[in-house]
Amino acid sequence: MFFIQLRDLFKSYGPVRALNGLNLEVPKGSLYGLLGPNGAGKSTALRIICTLLAPDSGYVEVGGRDALLEEKETRRRLGYVAQDVAIDKILTGRELLQLQGDLYHLDNKYKRKRIEELIQRLDMKDWIDRRCGSFSGGMKRRLDLASGLLHEPELLILDEPTVGLDIESRSVIWGLLKELRNNETTILLSSHYLEEVDELADEMAIIDQGKVIASGKPDDLKKELGGDRVTLRVREFSDEVEAESVRKLIKNINGVSNVVVNQKQGYSLNFLVQSNEVISDLSGHLSKENFEVFALSHSRPSLDDVYLQATGKTLMDAELELAGKRDFKLENKKSMR
Amino acid sequence: MITTNPSLHKEKKSRNDLNEMLQETSALTWRLFIQLIRRPSTLFAGILQPLIWLLLFAALFSKAPIDFLPGDSSYGEFLGAGLIVFTAFSGALNAGLPLMFDREFGFLNRLLVAPLSSRSSIVISSVIYITSISLLQSFAIMATSALLGYGWPSLEGFFLIAITLLLLVFAITGLSLGLAFVLPGHIELIAIIFIANLPVLFASTALAPISFMPEWLGWIASINPLTFAIEPIRMAYHNSVDLNAVLINAPYGEVNGYSCLSILLILTVGLFFLIRPLLNRKLA
Numbered sequence: 001m002f003f004i005q006l007r008d009l010f011k012s013y014g015p016v017r018a019l020n021g022l023n024l025e026v027p028k029g030s031l032y033g034l035l036g037p038n039g040a041g042k043s044t045a046l047r048i049i050c051t052l053l054a055p056d057s058g059y060v061e062v063g064g065r066d067a068l069l070e071e072k073e074t075r076r077r078l079g080y081v082a083q084d085v086a087i088d089k090i091l092t093g094r095e096l097l098q099l100q101g102d103l104y105h106l107d108n109k110y111k112r113k114r115i116e117e118l119i120q121r122l123d124m125k126d127w128i129d130r131r132c133g134s135f136s137g138g139m140k141r142r143l144d145l146a147s148g149l150l151h152e153p154e155l156l157i158l159d160e161p162t163v164g165l166d167i168e169s170r171s172v173i174w175g176l177l178k179e180l181r182n183n184e185t186t187i188l189l190s191s192h193y194l195e196e197v198d199e200l201a202d203e204m205a206i207i208d209q210g211k212v213i214a215s216g217k218p219d220d221l222k223k224e225l226g227g228d229r230v231t232l233r234v235r236e237f238s239d240e241v242e243a244e245s246v247r248k249l250i251k252n253i254n255g256v257s258n259v260v261v262n263q264k265q266g267y268s269l270n271f272l273v274q275s276n277e278v279i280s281d282l283s284g285h286l287s288k289e290n291f292e293v294f295a296l297s298h299s300r301p302s303l304d305d306v307y308l309q310a311t312g313k314t315l316m317d318a319e320l321e322l323a324g325k326r327d328f329k330l331e332n333k334k335s336m337r
Numbered sequence: 338m339i340t341t342n343p344s345l346h347k348e349k350k351s352r353n354d355l356n357e358m359l360q361e362t363s364a365l366t367w368r369l370f371i372q373l374i375r376r377p378s379t380l381f382a383g384i385l386q387p388l389i390w391l392l393l394f395a396a397l398f399s400k401a402p403i404d405f406l407p408g409d410s411s412y413g414e415f416l417g418a419g420l421i422v423f424t425a426f427s428g429a430l431n432a433g434l435p436l437m438f439d440r441e442f443g444f445l446n447r448l449l450v451a452p453l454s455s456r457s458s459i460v461i462s463s464v465i466y467i468t469s470i471s472l473l474q475s476f477a478i479m480a481t482s483a484l485l486g487y488g489w490p491s492l493e494g495f496f497l498i499a500i501t502l503l504l505l506v507f508a509i510t511g512l513s514l515g516l517a518f519v520l521p522g523h524i525e526l527i528a529i530i531f532i533a534n535l536p537v538l539f540a541s542t543a544l545a546p547i548s549f550m551p552e553w554l555g556w557i558a559s560i561n562p563l564t565f566a567i568e569p570i571r572m573a574y575h576n577s578v579d580l581n582a583v584l585i586n587a588p589y590g591e592v593n594g595y596s597c598l599s600i601l602l603i604l605t606v607g608l609f610f611l612i613r614p615l616l617n618r619k620l621a
Contacts, residue, residue, distance in 0.1 A: 050450050052446055052449060052450055075450055075452040076452040078450075080450045086442055086443030086446060086447050088372070090371065095371065100451075102363075102364030103448065104452065105356075105361070
């Protein structure tokens, strides 16, 4: 049973298409990770689910209801922790939680009890009565998470919850998310940290250019690659022609599959091997054609490999590529109500 | 352990919408008052600026060679009504700033993602806050004027002043909140506040009567909303309250007290209807 279903979602900011036919199904009670570089459309998708943004077209279902038609009921059921922590610097942490409780119409007794629970659980008691303006990034993020959880939502949506956080805060947040995952709360988390999604997510989707390009359980996605990941360089700086020649050569070797030329990393070659013997044979095949092995690395497949396989570039390269294309001013303007 | 409890929503739904709206509106209003208590400088500046004006202008024109004021009032008495209205006007004009900052810093999104009974609570809380502050500042000016010997209105006059100020504050607050949703940022809103504030004051009867102005300025002053608020308050200070009395000798004709209040009411209702579609769109 799915708690969230997105079908054919399109959303543009002026000339920039943020979502390009996004389809997503998030199982009830799961921790679902959205992985993709900044600018891939993750935040836009989350803001649409939260009813903060209307799509240009498409269908959004949350908890069996049409979220675009039943907005208030949808809001009642979800907690949202935004990417940019929005807190009132003049209020204390406790006052902010009290305000949040009133916005969700909690009665006073329950509100006080719940606030105390969250203060204890997120280890905020030493600073919760200080003004929010004096908080570090980690403190703000924990307070924001407590705000999102105050009304015990069925669905918790977190947009890049650990970006720029210290190790302690990240550990507290990861611990809480794991606890919630075991307690029937559906969690949808966006991240561009591979290890975060790998560590936390039951299921995940990779988003690229506004649509899902791969989805499933992280381990299954890695297994689907069919072997270990090898990165090969025949020279320190190869060119396109040389890389293409090597690609043609090694794709015909038995036990080698999914050969990709990574232009961003000096035309290195990434591919999968079914066994270590294939690697041993590799240098023989290369030397026959007068190629040398300048560098070779061999590892278990990671989510970055899944991303690389799907897009032909690593997540970091995609991040850098998109950073240059984004119009932050336009995005900021569009995100303001 | 942190838990979630889906059945909780059903219990909470039993509370009615009015209670929910009261709860969210009072919480949002209280937030604005906490900000004021912890950062009171804007409150004091809003009182101090008109007071300085009162002292300086009253002194400046105390020995004016031409007797340009109607009746036998001193310039300080004449100026008092103008500054009371100016104080309320300035306060109301700033109403959009907290909302603009909430838009810019994303706090508005926190409010909009909550299941508010009505998103009008966001606007209503701002109106309650600004109205309270503007009235408080205006009454502080009234008290100081009284201490300086410029008089105190009768009870009837006091009610007239309160009603007049309320109408003006509602209208200008509505306008400012509308601007806060339309303009791209707080710099633009502050620019408009700066541009509007003093010219609107000078082009009203706050500092001089229409009879003292050149014709073109007299025309502007006689259609300026501030004038329609100043003159009833001036009457409340200096005469018995008679709303049938002619308060403005405008180039286009005479305007009595009822007309002044009616114009302010029409302005308030008109601005409300003007910004309503905008608020509905922005808060939808």
